[in-house]
Amino acid sequence: MTKPDSLQGSLDLLVLKILSRRPGLHGYALMTAIQETSREVLRVEEGSLYPALHRMEEAGWIRAEWIAKDSGRRARAYELTTAGKKQLLAEAARWQAVTSAVNRVLRTV
Amino acid sequence: MSLWSRLVNVIRGDRLIAEIDEELESHIAEAIAHGRDAEEARRAFGGSLRQREASRDIKRMAWLADFLIDLRRAVRAVWRHRALTSAVVGSLALGMGVNTAIFSLGHSLILKSLPVAHSDRLVRVTPGGDFEAWTYPLWEQLQAHQAVLEGVFAWSSRNASFDLSTGGEADFANGLWVSAGFFDVLGVRPILGRTFVAADDRRGGGPNGPVAVVSHRFWQRRFHGAVDVVGATLLIERVPFTVVGVTPPEFFGPQVGSTFDVAIPIGTQPLVLRRDRLDQRTWWWLQVMGRLKSGQTVESAAAGLAPLQPILRDLTRPSGLSAADAANYLESPMTITPAPGGVSELRSRYQRALTVLMAVAGLVLLIACVNVANLMFAHGERRRPDVSLQVALGASRGRLIRQLLAESLVLSVLGAVAGLLMSVWAGGWLVAQLPAVNGAPYVDLSIDWRVLGFTGGVAIAVALLFGTVPAFRATRVDPMQALKQGRGSVGHGPSALDNALLAFQVSLCLVLVVAAGLFVRTFTALTGQDTGVDRERVIVVAVDARHSPHALANRKAVYDRILVAVRALPGVADAAYSSNAPMSNDAWNTVFEPVGPAASPLQDRSVLKNEVSPQWFSTYGIPVIAGRDFSVFDQRSPQAVVIVNETLAKRYFDGDPVGRSIREVGDPGDPQPDLTIVGVARDAVYTSLREGPPATMYLPSAHAFGPISVRAESESPAYLIQAVIAAITDIDGDLKLRAHLLADDFSAAVARERMLAVLAALFGGLALLLAGVGLYGVVSYSVGARRTEIGIRISLGASRTGVVGLIVRRVAALMCVGVAVGVLISLLGAQYVSSLLFGVSAHDPATLAGAILALGSVGLTAAWIPAQRAASIDPTRALRAD
Numbered sequence A: 001m002t003k004p005d006s007l008q009g010s011l012d013l014l015v016l017k018i019l020s021r022r023p024g025l026h027g028y029a030l031m032t033a034i035q036e037t038s039r040e041v042l043r044v045e046e047g048s049l050y051p052a053l054h055r056m057e058e059a060g061w062i063r064a065e066w067i068a069k070d071s072g073r074r075a076r077a078y079e080l081t082t083a084g085k086k087q088l089l090a091e092a093a094r095w096q097a098v099t100s101a102v103n104r105v106l107r108t109v
Numbered sequence B: 001m002s003l004w005s006r007l008v009n010v011i012r013g014d015r016l017i018a019e020i021d022e023e024l025e026s027h028i029a030e031a032i033a034h035g036r037d038a039e040e041a042r043r044a045f046g047g048s049l050r051q052r053e054a055s056r057d058i059k060r061m062a063w064l065a066d067f068l069i070d071l072r073r074a075v076r077a078v079w080r081h082r083a084l085t086s087a088v089v090g091s092l093a094l095g096m097g098v099n100t101a102i103f104s105l106g107h108s109l110i111l112k113s114l115p116v117a118h119s120d121r122l123v124r125v126t127p128g129g130d131f132e133a134w135t136y137p138l139w140e141q142l143q144a145h146q147a148v149l150e151g152v153f154a155w156s157s158r159n160a161s162f163d164l165s166t167g168g169e170a171d172f173a174n175g176l177w178v179s180a181g182f183f184d185v186l187g188v189r190p191i192l193g194r195t196f197v198a199a200d201d202r203r204g205g206g207p208n209g210p211v212a213v214v215s216h217r218f219w220q221r222r223f224h225g226a227v228d229v230v231g232a233t234l235l236i237e238r239v240p241f242t243v244v245g246v247t248p249p250e251f252f253g254p255q256v257g258s259t260f261d262v263a264i265p266i267g268t269q270p271l272v273l274r275r276d277r278l279d280q281r282t283w284w285w286l287q288v289m290g291r292l293k294s295g296q297t298v299e300s301a302a303a304g305l306a307p308l309q310p311i312l313r314d315l316t317r318p319s320g321l322s323a324a325d326a327a328n329y330l331e332s333p334m335t336i337t338p339a340p341g342g343v344s345e346l347r348s349r350y351q352r353a354l355t356v357l358m359a360v361a362g363l364v365l366l367i368a369c370v371n372v373a374n375l376m377f378a379h380g381e382r383r384r385p386d387v388s389l390q391v392a393l394g395a396s397r398g399r400l401i402r403q404l405l406a407e408s409l410v411l412s413v414l415g416a417v418a419g420l421l422m423s424v425w426a427g428g429w430l431v432a433q434l435p436a437v438n439g440a441p442y443v444d445l446s447i448d449w450r451v452l453g454f455t456g457g458v459a460i461a462v463a464l465l466f467g468t469v470p471a472f473r474a475t476r477v478d479p480m481q482a483l484k485q486g487r488g489s490v491g492h493g494p495s496a497l498d499n500a501l502l503a504f505q506v507s508l509c510l511v512l513v514v515a516a517g518l519f520v521r522t523f524t525a526l527t528g529q530d531t532g533v534d535r536e537r538v539i540v541v542a543v544d545a546r547h548s549p550h551a552l553a554n555r556k557a558v559y560d561r562i563l564v565a566v567r568a569l570p571g572v573a574d575a576a577y578s579s580n581a582p583m584s585n586d587a588w589n590t591v592f593e594p595v596g597p598a599a600s601p602l603q604d605r606s607v608l609k610n611e612v613s614p615q616w617f618s619t620y621g622i623p624v625i626a627g628r629d630f631s632v633f634d635q636r637s638p639q640a641v642v643i644v645n646e647t648l649a650k651r652y653f654d655g656d657p658v659g660r661s662i663r664e665v666g667d668p669g670d671p672q673p674d675l676t677i678v679g680v681a682r683d684a685v686y687t688s689l690r691e692g693p694p695a696t697m698y699l700p701s702a703h704a705f706g707p708i709s710v711r712a713e714s715e716s717p718a719y720l721i722q723a724v725i726a727a728i729t730d731i732d733g734d735l736k737l738r739a740h741l742l743a744d745d746f747s748a749a750v751a752r753e754r755m756l757a758v759l760a761a762l763f764g765g766l767a768l769l770l771a772g773v774g775l776y777g778v779v780s781y782s783v784g785a786r787r788t789e790i791g792i793r794i795s796l797g798a799s800r801t802g803v804v805g806l807i808v809r810r811v812a813a814l815m816c817v818g819v820a821v822g823v824l825i826s827l828l829g830a831q832y833v834s835s836l837l838f839g840v841s842a843h844d845p846a847t848l849a850g851a852i853l854a855l856g857s858v859g860l861t862a863a864w865i866p867a868q869r870a871a872s873i874d875p876t877r878a879l880r881a882d
Helices: A008-021 A027-037 A046-059 A082-108 B003-011 B013-033 B038-043 B048-059 B062-080 B082-111 B136-145 B182-186 B216-223 B266-273 B298-305 B308-315 B323-331 B345-382 B384-392 B397-433 B449-474 B479-488 B496-528 B552-567 B632-636 B646-653 B717-731 B742-749 B751-785 B787-795 B800-836 B845-871 B875-880
Strands: A062-068 A074-080 B122-126 B151-156 B161-163 B172-178 B211-214 B233-236 B239-246 B262-265 B287-291 B335-338 B538-544 B572-577 B588-594 B606-612 B624-627 B641-645 B661-664 B675-681 B696-700 B708-712 B736-741
Touching: A008 A027, A008 A046, A008 A062, A008 A074, A008 A082, A027 A046, A027 A074, A027 B013, A046 A062, A046 A082, A046 B013, A074 A082, A074 B013, B013 B038, B062 B082, B062 B397, B082 B345, B082 B397, B082 B449, B082 B751, B122 B298, B136 B151, B136 B308, B151 B182, B151 B266, B172 B266, B182 B287, B211 B216, B211 B233, B233 B262, B239 B266, B262 B266, B298 B335, B308 B323, B345 B384, B345 B397, B345 B449, B345 B496, B345 B751, B345 B800, B384 B397, B397 B449, B397 B751, B496 B751, B496 B800, B496 B845, B538 B717, B538 B742, B552 B572, B552 B708, B552 B717, B641 B646, B646 B675, B646 B696, B708 B717, B717 B736, B736 B742, B742 B751, B751 B787, B751 B800, B751 B845, B787 B800, B787 B845, B787 B875, B800 B845
Parallel strands: B172 B262, B211 B239, B606 B696, B641 B675
Antiparallel strands: A062 A074, B122 B287, B122 B335, B151 B172, B151 B287, B161 B172, B211 B262, B233 B239, B538 B708, B538 B736, B572 B708, B588 B606, B588 B661, B624 B675, B641 B696, B661 B675
16 A cells, blocks of 8 residues: 655645646646646656546546547546535645645744 | 446456556656656656556455455365365364254244234234133134224134045144134235135135135145146035135244144134034133234233223133132233244244253354364464465565465355255254144244354354464464474464363363253153153054044943954053043143041142043053052942042042042032042153142043053054054944054153253264364374473483373363363353253252263373373484474
């Protein structure tokens, strides 16, 4: 079993957020999207991304279907489910709460 | 993803892996296309194997997949160690088979509901007071007036062994008298034709003449399942009945333990019995049950019936009751009890016996479990190197334990399957041991989900019981140590746990041996007691004279001619008749009073009575110890005489009653004649083997009816039956006869005790064997493990006897602990079995001592043999081996 790494909470949030804007991305596109929108600050390891995707699929937040790519290979394209949309709101709220709390600590100490 | 798809993914693991691989490969290809270095892109995934594993574990139920792998491996391991497997499966099959058989009998007899719709709403209604059964008038009133229950029905199997023949040799079927609502209220729908309607139950038969409903079994047996059975004519006691319906196969009747062939309306009784007894207010013969309305409780139904009680009683009050009896009759309230399982005589008689047997069989299974655990310990020791290797390669201990438990489960399930097969056979044997209640005993032992659930539950419990501790111990290894030492490793000596298990086994075994002792002694006490009658030489011929053209008053001449003819047969020593035969479940009672000054202040003068012909006492081998036997003149002369038994003589006349007079207490205004006591007969059994001989008075039989008893010149008189029947038939061909050996009645009377004794002895012996083998195995193993130590002791000058003593002493100490615990358990459990015992106390010290002795000698022998072997160890060889 993989140990939950420190980024995991935010990785879910990032993936859900991006998929909510741009449904139908496959794994590689998701990875580059995270990289680009964060202006190269955030990089997701493949070793974390795919287990996370499969886990969220398992949890019913996202669903996947096989699509044909130009290269002739197949890829799995992901999109949000209704449960995923709710999860996104919850994760975002949690993130806001945590970051503002951390910011408060940084300001006061 | 749904639970289903995860389950599916467990099965199609390869396909899943391919899909995960494809997704990852697609990712890598795209990365390369975007200019990443191929090597680096691949490496970014880390170990591809691990990546795949991580994803795969998410996508399916990992534990289930692991479990399936464990099972597959376990099956392979179990197959590889076939010798161990057969030993384990054999002992478990024995234990579980016995448990399943006893459970399924208990389940069918005690727990199972009748196979009808909403059986939970069935209730039994008893008239209250001392009465279990109803008279027909009382039932008629209840049926007419009650509106509390959804419906009520009555039935009886008394006098319901119907002769279906057209004449000549009788052809008996199990009959049932039923009220019109019997099938409807019970909820039995016919599979063919119809059941009864109210008009069928009219006295003397309904508008369609007398009608009958037959059971599925009878339909198959007699009509070979023909569809035109409806409308067919069935001759019941020479009366033509029209068959109107067939009941479904699962319905065996309202009495668990017996089955019925033909059901006919109660109202047809005057036709069948040739006389109308329906209006008799003192003939208690009907069982009554009812169905609660939906949502109605037993309490509210009872409350609803209560106001009806006085009306019913008053309308059906028997005449001639004494004041006390009349008060009892008028006041005792009807009772309603839940009866989803119908009514069963067998149930009340066998409930406790079966519970005891279940406990005993459970103990045997426990002992077998301990033995199997010991086998698994030894097996674990041998497999230590394999396990060490697996640990060294990184297998987690939890996973190894699961693996070993899976093996135990496979063994246990194999044992359960074999046990289930065995239980089918054993269950049949158990049912055959039950006494006949109404025809041959019948119990539906089909394996249903509850029996399967029981066996499955037992299998899992057993696997955990014998598998857990060995699995934990076998996986407690230090890989370095174990690998270094390899196969020749020195095992540990017995641990505290081993000792505790051994002591536990000894204590369980003692309980079983004590139980065996108690039940065997009960059986021998019951069968070996002096019953006062010569049971081995007597044939009893039950006579049914309904079709005889001779009226009761003229029948005595016929009977007397029969006696002359039978006595003339070669091999016959004597013959007589009586109103009741001993041990036939028929007995009369009466109350007498002395004529003249009261000889005894005792108030209770309720005694049993029998009416017997001359030579009845000699036929049964009962000596007349004072005075004289009846003569043919006593039957004719107006001067009434009576013979009493010893108990009556002692209790009321200080042992010297001859010449005194007594009379029976009759109804007021119906004086009974004075009877002169002319003889005293030795005490003899009448109805029950458990209660000593009751005070009994014998009157000369004024009329001839009841069974004819024949005494043979030698024992085992079965060969005479044919000749006796032929001789009787020669005299009167219209008598319907059924002959059996008196010994069979005695044997049927102790059926329960025999079953308990045989099974308890079997289980006790099995337990002794298992405990002996277990002890032997453990001691042998520990001797093997201590070879070096013993070698050193011997080389340092320890004597051989000293070595034997060393080993045997330790076992003896363990056994003492076990025996102490066992004695404690036996004494605690004794309370429960005491009502099943006879002639022996539940705390009987001799039985306890005998059990301890038996167990001690088995245990010490089992320890002595390996100890002897240890003493003959050659010290030089033992020391060189390491």
